[in-house]
Amino acid sequence: MAKEKFEIPSLEDALDTPPVRKGASGHLKIHPAPPQMMEKLGFPPALVEGWQKKAVDKLGELKEKYKSLKMFMEVCVKCGSCADKCHYFLGTGDPNNMPVGRQELMRKVYRKNFTAGGALFGGFARAGDMDEAALKDWTTYFYQCSQCRRCSVFCPFGIDTAEITMAAREIMDSVGAGHKYSLEVIAKVHDVGNNLGIPKPALSSTLEFLEEDVKEATGADVKFPVDAEGAEVLMITPSADFFSSPHVDSLVGYAKVFHAAGISWTFSSYASEFANFGMFIGNYAQMKKIAERIATVARDLGVKRIIVGECGHAWRVAYGFWDTLVGPFDTLEVKRPVHVCEFTNDLIKRGALKFDKTANDGFTVTYHDSCNVARASRMGESPEGQFDIPREVLKAACNKYVEMPDSVNREKTFCCGGGGGLLTDELMELRVKGAAPKTAALKRMMDEKGVNMMAMICAICKAQFTKVLPYYDIPMEVVGGVHQLVSNAIILGDK
Amino acid sequence: MSALSLFYAGISYAGAVVFFGGLAYKLIGYALTPSPLKIPLTPQPASAAGVAWKAVGSILSFRALWNGDRWTWVGGYGLHLVLVFVFIRHLRLFLSPVPWPLADVQPFALLIGALLPLPLVYLMARRAAVDRYRQISSGADYFALALLLLIGLSGLSLKFLFHADVVGIKEFLLGLMLLSPVEVPEHPAFLVHFSLVLVLGFYFPFSKLIHAGGVLLSPTTMQADDAPDVRHVNPWGGQ
Ligand code: SF4
Ligand code: SF4
Numbered sequence: 001m002a003k004e005k006f007e008i009p010s011l012e013d014a015l016d017t018p019p020v021r022k023g024a025s026g027h028l029k030i031h032p033a034p035p036q037m038m039e040k041l042g043f044p045p046a047l048v049e050g051w052q053k054k055a056v057d058k059l060g061e062l063k064e065k066y067k068s069l070k071m072f073m074e075v076c077v078k079c080g081s082c083a084d085k086c087h088y089f090l091g092t093g094d095p096n097n098m099p100v101g102r103q104e105l106m107r108k109v110y111r112k113n114f115t116a117g118g119a120l121f122g123g124f125a126r127a128g129d130m131d132e133a134a135l136k137d138w139t140t141y142f143y144q145c146s147q148c149r150r151c152s153v154f155c156p157f158g159i160d161t162a163e164i165t166m167a168a169r170e171i172m173d174s175v176g177a178g179h180k181y182s183l184e185v186i187a188k189v190h191d192v193g194n195n196l197g198i199p200k201p202a203l204s205s206t207l208e209f210l211e212e213d214v215k216e217a218t219g220a221d222v223k224f225p226v227d228a229e230g231a232e233v234l235m236i237t238p239s240a241d242f243f244s245s246p247h248v249d250s251l252v253g254y255a256k257v258f259h260a261a262g263i264s265w266t267f268s269s270y271a272s273e274f275a276n277f278g279m280f281i282g283n284y285a286q287m288k289k290i291a292e293r294i295a296t297v298a299r300d301l302g303v304k305r306i307i308v309g310e311c312g313h314a315w316r317v318a319y320g321f322w323d324t325l326v327g328p329f330d331t332l333e334v335k336r337p338v339h340v341c342e343f344t345n346d347l348i349k350r351g352a353l354k355f356d357k358t359a360n361d362g363f364t365v366t367y368h369d370s371c372n373v374a375r376a377s378r379m380g381e382s383p384e385g386q387f388d389i390p391r392e393v394l395k396a397a398c399n400k401y402v403e404m405p406d407s408v409n410r411e412k413t414f415c416c417g418g419g420g421g422l423l424t425d426e427l428m429e430l431r432v433k434g435a436a437p438k439t440a441a442l443k444r445m446m447d448e449k450g451v452n453m454m455a456m457i458c459a460i461c462k463a464q465f466t467k468v469l470p471y472y473d474i475p476m477e478v479v480g481g482v483h484q485l486v487s488n489a490i491i492l493g494d495k
Numbered sequence: 496m497s498a499l500s501l502f503y504a505g506i507s508y509a510g511a512v513v514f515f516g517g518l519a520y521k522l523i524g525y526a527l528t529p530s531p532l533k534i535p536l537t538p539q540p541a542s543a544a545g546v547a548w549k550a551v552g553s554i555l556s557f558r559a560l561w562n563g564d565r566w567t568w569v570g571g572y573g574l575h576l577v578l579v580f581v582f583i584r585h586l587r588l589f590l591s592p593v594p595w596p597l598a599d600v601q602p603f604a605l606l607i608g609a610l611l612p613l614p615l616v617y618l619m620a621r622r623a624a625v626d627r628y629r630q631i632s633s634g635a636d637y638f639a640l641a642l643l644l645l646i647g648l649s650g651l652s653l654k655f656l657f658h659a660d661v662v663g664i665k666e667f668l669l670g671l672m673l674l675s676p677v678e679v680p681e682h683p684a685f686l687v688h689f690s691l692v693l694v695l696g697f698y699f700p701f702s703k704l705i706h707a708g709g710v711l712l713s714p715t716t717m718q719a720d721d722a723p724d725v726r727h728v729n730p731w732g733g734q
Pocket of ligand 2 (some may be wrong): 149
C-alpha cells in the first residue's frame with residue numbers, strides 16, 4: 001500500500017473502546033460546494049449575511065417539522081450507552097465522534113436558543129451560540145457521521161444521531177455552507193438521471209456489451225433491456241451497478257434471474273438511479289424530487305411492479321419513504337417496491353431457480369449487513385426478513401457460508417465507514433479509520449474460518465470496502481454482491 | 496395562617512401547576528409535532544400492539560442500556576427501581592385511609608427506598624471517572640443527580656435523624672391536595688426536604704428529566720414497521 005499521511009488503525013483492538021483523544025479527527029475537511037452548484041439546488045451560493053441567526057431560525061423551523069429532532073434534542077440523559085458504539089469513534093477516539101458528543105454539537109446551540117436553562121445558565125448547561133467555532137465543528141463532525149443508526153440501537157430512547165446529522169446538514173446548506181460531494185451527485189441526477197452522470201447512449205452500449213459478454217460465457221441470450229415498453233418489471237438499481245466493479249457482477253445476476261424466471265423487465269434511462277442522496281443532506285424536497293423520476297417512469301411504462309437492486313440507503317428510501325414522498329403507486333399491481341433479494345428468494349422458494357452451487361466452491365462466504373437495510377427497513381413479512389432473506393439467497397447459491405459474530409451482525413452491524421454521503425476522497429482518512437471495526441471482524445473470519453468472500457447488498461459498502469480494505473492488506477476481491485454469487489451459480493434454463 | 500405556611504402553600508401550588516402543566520405541555524408538544532416520514536428502528540414489530548409489548552419489555556428491563564453499557568445499567572436500573580419504592584413509600588402520605596396492600600409493603604419499601612443515595616453516588620462517580628462520561632457530563636448532569644441525592648438524604652434524615660411528625664406532615668399534604676391548606680409543620684429538616692422536592696418539580700419538565708415521558712413518544716422506538724401496508728402522509732409534504 002502506498003504510504004499514507006495518517007496512521008492505519010491496528011485491527012487487533014479495533015473493536016475495543018479507545019481512550020478519548022480530543023480533536024483526533026478535527027483536521028479532516030470537506031470540500032465545500034462551489035457557488036453555482038449551491039444555487040442549482042436552490043441554496044444560497046455562499047455563507048449568507050447573518051448566517052448565525054439564520055441557522056438558529058432554521059433549527060427552530062426544523063424542530064417544529066420533525067418530532068425526531070425536537071425530542072432527540074431534549075430527552076437525552078447523557079447515559080453514555082451510545083458513546084462507544086460508533087465506528088468513527090472506535091476508529092479515531094475523537095469525543096465529537098461519540099454519538100452523544102456529535103449530538104451535543106447541535107444541542108449546545110439548541111439549549112441556548114430554545115431552552116430556559118440554556119438561556120439562563122449557559123456554561124453550566126453547556127449551551128453555546130451559533131458562531132464561527134460552532135460552524136467549524138458542524139462542518140467537520142456532521143460529515144463524520146454516516147447516518148448508520150447503530151448508536152440508536154443502544155440508546156434507551158432510540159435517539160438516532162442520523163436524524164440530527166441530516167438536520168445539521170440541511171441547516172448548513174440553507175445558510176450557504178454545503179458539501180460538494182453529495183450536492184454534485186444530486187445535480188447529476190437532475191441533469192442526466194443518475195449519480196454517475198451516465199447518458200443514455202453510454203448506458204445502452206454498456207448493456208449491449210454485457211449481453212455479449214454473458215452470451216459468450218454462458219451461451220444464453222440473457223437480455224439487458226432499457227426503456228422497453230410493456231415490460232412487467234421496472235428494474236431500478238444504483239448506477240454504480242452499470243460501471244463499477246464488483247457491482248456490475250450483481251447486475252448480471254439480476255438479469256440472469258429475470259431470464260431464468262422468464263419475466264419481462266426493463267431498466268429506464270430516465271430513472272437510471274436508485275440512490276437518493278436527498279436523504280443524506282436531510283432535504284425533503286430533494287429526496288422527493290429524486291424519487292419522482294422513478295414514480296413517473298413506473299406510471300409511463302405501465303409496469304406491474306418495481307424491483308430494486310442492491311443498495312442500502314436507497315432501499316430505506318424506497319421501502320419506508322417512497323409512498324409518502326411520491327405515492328401512492330396506484331398503477332402498479334404490487335404497490336410497494338420489491339427488493340431483488342425478496343424477488344430471488346421467492347423464486348427459489350417456489351423452485352423456479354436452479355443452482356449449481358459448486359460454481360461458488362472457491363468461496364467461503366460471509367455476509368455483511370448494510371446499516372440502512374438492517375436498521376431502517378425490512379424485507380418480506382417477518383420483522384427479521386432483512387437479515388434472513390439475503391442469507392437464504394446466499395445459502396441457496398453457495399455451499400460454504402459462515403456467519404459473522406453476533407456483536408457485529410444483524411442490527412448490531414458496523415457501517416462500512418463510507419455511507420451517508422461520505423464516500424469521497426477528501427475523507428479517505430476517516431473512511432479508512434471508520435472501516436476498522438468491521439474490517440477487524442472480517443479479518444478474524446478470514447484467519448479463523450478461511451473466509452475469502454464478504455457478500456453485501458449495498459453499492460456504497462461495495463465501493464468503500466474495495467477501496468479501503470487494501471489499506472489493511474486485504475485484497476479487494478473479497479468484496480462481492482449477493483447477486484454476484486447468484487450469477488455464478490444460477491443454471492440458465494431455455495425460457 | 497403564618498407567613499411561612501402561606502408561603503409554602505403558594506409555592507406548592509405553583510410547583511404543582513408548573514410540574515403537571517409543564518409535563519403536559521412538553522408531552523403534548525411532542526405528540527403534536529409531525530413525523531414527516533416513518534423512521535422506526537428495525538427490526539420492529541409491524542403492529543401497534545407488537546410495538547407496545549416490545550416497549551413494555553424495553554422499559555421494564557432497560558434493554559438498550561443493558562446491551563450498551565452494563566456498568567451504567569447497574570446504576571441506572573438500580574436508581575429507577577429504588578425510586579419506584581420511594582414513590583410507594585410516599586404514597587401513604589397522600590392517601591387516607593391507606594389501602595391495605597400499600598400499608599403492608601411499607602417496611603419493605605422503606606428498606607429499598609433507603610438505598611437511594613447508593614446509585615446516585617455511583618452514577619456521579621461514574622460520570623467523573625470514565626473518560627467518555629467525563630467528556631459528555633455538564634454541570635446540569637451532576638445537578639440532577641445531586642438534587643436527587645440531597646432530597647434523598649434530607650428525606651432519610653426525617654426518618655432516622657431528626658424524627659419528624661408524620662401525622663402533621665400528612666395533614667399538611669392532604670390539606671394542600673384538598674385545597675384547604677393548613678399550617679406547614681415547622682420542622683427544619685422537613686422544610687429542607689419539601690423545598691428541594693419543589694425545586695425538582697419546577698425543574699423536571701424543562702430538563703432532561705423529561706426523558707421519563709419522552710420514552711413513550713420516541714418515533715424510532717414507538718413507530719410500527721408498517722410502511723408497506725399503511726400509507727403515511729407527511730402533513731407538510733405538499734403535493
Ligand atoms: S444512549 Fe441515548 S440517552 Fe444515552 S447518551 Fe446516547 S443519545 Fe443520550
Ligand atoms: S449514526 Fe452511525 S455514524 Fe452517526 S453517530 Fe450514530 S453510529 Fe456514528
